[in-house]
Amino acid sequence: MIEYTARQITPHTLVVLMQDHPGVLNRVSSLLRQRGFNIESLTVSTTDTPGISRMTLVVDGATTNVEQVGKQLYKLIEVTKVTEVTHEPHVTREMALVKVATNGSKRSEVLQIFEVYKADVVDIATESVTGEITGTREQIDSLITVMRPFGIKEVVRTGIIAMVRG
Amino acid sequence: MKLNGARILCESLLQEGVDTIFGYPGGVVIPLYDVFPEYPGLRHILVRHEQAAGHAAEGYARATGKVGVCLATSGPGATNLVTAIADARMDSVPIVAITGQVPTTGIGRDFFQEIDITGITLPITKHNYLVWNVTDLPRVIKEAFHIASTGRPGPVLIDIPKDVFVAEAPFRYPETIDLPGYKPTMVGNARQIRQAISVIKEAKRPMILAGHGVVVSQAYDELKQFAEKTQVPVMVTLHGIGGFPCSHPLYFGMVGMHGHAHTNLAIHEADLLIAAGMRFDDRVTGRLATFAPHARIVHIDIDPAEISKNVKCTVPIVGDLKNVLAAMNQEMPECEHREWIDKIEGWRADRHEPPGALDDSTGIPASMPIKEIYRRTREPAVIVSDVGQHQMWAAQAFAYDEPGTFISSGGLGTMGFCTPAAMGAKVGRPEATVWAIVGDGGFQMTIQELATLIESNIAIKIAIINNGYLGMVRQWQDLFYDKNYVATQLYQPDFVKIAEGYGIPARHVTKQRDVGPAIDWALATSGPTLINFEVQREENVFPMIPAGLGVADMVEGSQPKTLQLT
Numbered sequence: 083m084i085e086y087t088a089r090q091i092t093p094h095t096l097v098v099l100m101q102d103h104p105g106v107l108n109r110v111s112s113l114l115r116q117r118g119f120n121i122e123s124l125t126v127s128t129t130d131t132p133g134i135s136r137m138t139l140v141v142d143g144a145t146t147n148v149e150q151v152g153k154q155l156y157k158l159i160e161v162t163k164v165t166e167v168t169h170e171p172h173v174t175r176e177m178a179l180v181k182v183a184t185n186g187s188k189r190s191e192v193l194q195i196f197e198v199y200k201a202d203v204v205d206i207a208t209e210s211v212t213g214e215i216t217g218t219r220e221q222i223d224s225l226i227t228v229m230r231p232f233g234i235k236e237v238v239r240t241g242i243i244a245m246v247r248g
Numbered sequence: 249m250k251l252n253g254a255r256i257l258c259e260s261l262l263q264e265g266v267d268t269i270f271g272y273p274g275g276v277v278i279p280l281y282d283v284f285p286e287y288p289g290l291r292h293i294l295v296r297h298e299q300a301a302g303h304a305a306e307g308y309a310r311a312t313g314k315v316g317v318c319l320a321t322s323g324p325g326a327t328n329l330v331t332a333i334a335d336a337r338m339d340s341v342p343i344v345a346i347t348g349q350v351p352t353t354g355i356g357r358d359f360f361q362e363i364d365i366t367g368i369t370l371p372i373t374k375h376n377y378l379v380w381n382v383t384d385l386p387r388v389i390k391e392a393f394h395i396a397s398t399g400r401p402g403p404v405l406i407d408i409p410k411d412v413f414v415a416e417a418p419f420r421y422p423e424t425i426d427l428p429g430y431k432p433t434m435v436g437n438a439r440q441i442r443q444a445i446s447v448i449k450e451a452k453r454p455m456i457l458a459g460h461g462v463v464v465s466q467a468y469d470e471l472k473q474f475a476e477k478t479q480v481p482v483m484v485t486l487h488g489i490g491g492f493p494c495s496h497p498l499y500f501g502m503v504g505m506h507g508h509a510h511t512n513l514a515i516h517e518a519d520l521l522i523a524a525g526m527r528f529d530d531r532v533t534g535r536l537a538t539f540a541p542h543a544r545i546v547h548i549d550i551d552p553a554e555i556s557k558n559v560k561c562t563v564p565i566v567g568d569l570k571n572v573l574a575a576m577n578q579e580m581p582e583c584e585h586r587e588w589i590d591k592i593e594g595w596r597a598d599r600h601e602p603p604g605a606l607d608d609s610t611g612i613p614a615s616m617p618i619k620e621i622y623r624r625t626r627e628p629a630v631i632v633s634d635v636g637q638h639q640m641w642a643a644q645a646f647a648y649d650e651p652g653t654f655i656s657s658g659g660l661g662t663m664g665f666c667t668p669a670a671m672g673a674k675v676g677r678p679e680a681t682v683w684a685i686v687g688d689g690g691f692q693m694t695i696q697e698l699a700t701l702i703e704s705n706i707a708i709k710i711a712i713i714n715n716g717y718l719g720m721v722r723q724w725q726d727l728f729y730d731k732n733y734v735a736t737q738l739y740q741p742d743f744v745k746i747a748e749g750y751g752i753p754a755r756h757v758t759k760q761r762d763v764g765p766a767i768d769w770a771l772a773t774s775g776p777t778l779i780n781f782e783v784q785r786e787e788n789v790f791p792m793i794p795a796g797l798g799v800a801d802m803v804e805g806s807q808p809k810t811l812q813l814t
Binding site: 100105109112113149150153154157158161162 | 366367370371374375395427428429430551552553556557
């Protein structure tokens with residue numbers, strides 16, 4: 083079983099737009115490593131604008147100079163825009179697959195909890211049930227905390243994507 | 249008209265105004281070297297180690313303000329450039345490093361002399377390119393030179409596979425650049441400038457800390473006008489040396505770990521620091537918690553990431569220093585700080601003493617040949633140093649008024665920098681007298697370049713400050729490790745024999761009375777020369793603020809004294 087404790091961080095969320103050139107993600111991750119920035123999550127993909135990728139970064143504000151993260155990212159030639167959305171009204175979503183241990187008697191309880199969280203059950207096996215949940219970081223943290231007493235076999239999360247409201 | 253990649257590269261370099269390439273050939277770049285004779289406008293200087301090609305490109309760039317170009321083959325040739333590229337990154341020097349690469353079909357398959365140089369240089373280049381297609385080559389070169397030379401300058405690497413050198417394409421040099429993510433701010437924000445002016449007007453004990461930005465931006469006139477208008481004393485970082493005339497009454501010398509005592513005391517007492525093109529490096533600030541405790545800070549820099557990175561500033565101004573100072577000069581009223589200036593003068597102990605009587609019984613003090621070089625060498629002169637004790641003495645004794653005359657490896661502190669960088673400086677400014685002031689340790693790191701000097705007739709004057717030690721490390725072992733000299737004593741070879749082995753005239757000097765004549769001899773001799781100054785073995789550089797400490801811990805001689813500070 084996995085001992086899972088949610089880390090206490092002060093999340094700051096950055097949205098980075100960059101040119102979709104080969105290796106640009108490597109440039110970003112190399113920069114983050116080089117400067118010693120603590121990254122909680124990072125997700126990236128293409129956008130509706132051809133040639134532009136969009137990356138969502140969550141940084142721990144307690145241990146990292148968030149202003150420096152943005153400024154150093156701007157120094158990368160292929161980064162076109164960095165926006166910190168933490169303090170603006172914004173929407174965040176993350177997806178996770180959570181595999182919970184079940185013996186016969188616990189299974190229905192686990193299924194009910196997944197239903198409460200509006201998680202889809204994507205796999206049932208003799209020893210486990212796997213649910214897919216989409217929500218905010220806090221909602222996913224909450225599901226995992228509630229499931230922990232049953233025994234969590236495996237968790238995979240995507241990291242959040244974020245968009246400013248309006 | 250169709251040209252192959254090699255010719256496209258040469259044509260593009262000519263478009264960028266390149267006239268010199270420092271390089272060393274190898275397997276994958278033979279197709280490029282093969283076409284060089286067709287381009288007499290591109291002078292190729294053959295070095296003896298690729299690291300020297302990189303440092304020579306740096307010296308050339310720092311002496312001329314143009315982009316320096318170095319060239320190496322794939323694999324070990326490229327990795328030998330890494331130190332020089334890192335050096336250029338740390339000191340913001342505009343160079344373009346061109347490396348050959350194995351054919352595109354071999355990349356990622358561990359071919360002979362294949363190395364992922366773009367991956368290796370990611371953290372140490374301003375940007376880098378791997379050119380997969382010959383049709384991209386002109387655009388890449390134009391972008392590379394633009395990125396290297398604009399904003400905060402820095403190194404750009406272009407990795408070119410062998411089959412790209414051979415492949416053909418129609419050549420058209422682009423007229424415009426499209427880099428949506430790269431738009432350096434050149435003009436300071438007007439509101440910030442007004443705020444800075446009002447803060448400066450209020451200051452009672454202000455100081456200007458001038459750094460490399462003055463030299464890069466060529467803001468010499470603007471800085472002089474600003475200082476004279478505001479009557480604010482000017483002090484410099486290592487790379488700011490040469491940014492303000494030494495004989496000017498408002499010039500007070502270098503700050504930092506080995507800066508003069510009065511400059512560091514002044515920082516401690518100041519109520520305003522005007523940081524002009526400097527980045528608050530740890531060698532300048534010492535312990536951050538005790539740095540400039542009473543001062544507000546106006547920080548002018550072209551790189552927004554430097555502002556408030558190490559030291560929180562009161563008024564940030566992002567922009568090119570020349571532009572910002574010019575704008576400030578228009579609005580700045582005249583000020584007066586006579587009392588403050590007199591106070592700093594009172595602390596001063598570094599007045600340039602006229603040379604005393606020569607004493608041949610004590611050997612040569614290490615700073616003596618350096619001071620004599622400054623006294624006897626007329627401008628135009630370029631002084632290039634290596635790294636270590638001699639570097640600090642060269643910085644402390646610097647005496648010229650001409651801008652841009654001091655070249656040294658500061659941020660990375662690369663030993664071996666001096667000889668090749670001096671080479672590059674001389675090639676860029678043939679009319680100047682170029683001195684390479686170097687320690688015996690650093691000299692041996694790039695000693696093979698004596699061959700380049702004689703072969704390409706590059707007339708630098710080498711002065712080895714030879715104390716038979718890795719001097720600066722020995723000093724730390726002396727002061728902080730109980731004189732435990734581990735691995736710092738250096739065998740002293742016969743440098744004269746070595747130089748003469750390369751056909752370079754040389755002299756060995758052991759007595760004070762021979763120092764002056766040897767320097768005059770070197771200045772009067774055409775072509776490269778070398779002087780081996782055997783100096784006192786265990787001298788220390790003072791003052792010194794030990795690493796991680798503050799000005800209260802400054803050591804001014806072998807007896808540390810406690811300073812009375814407010």
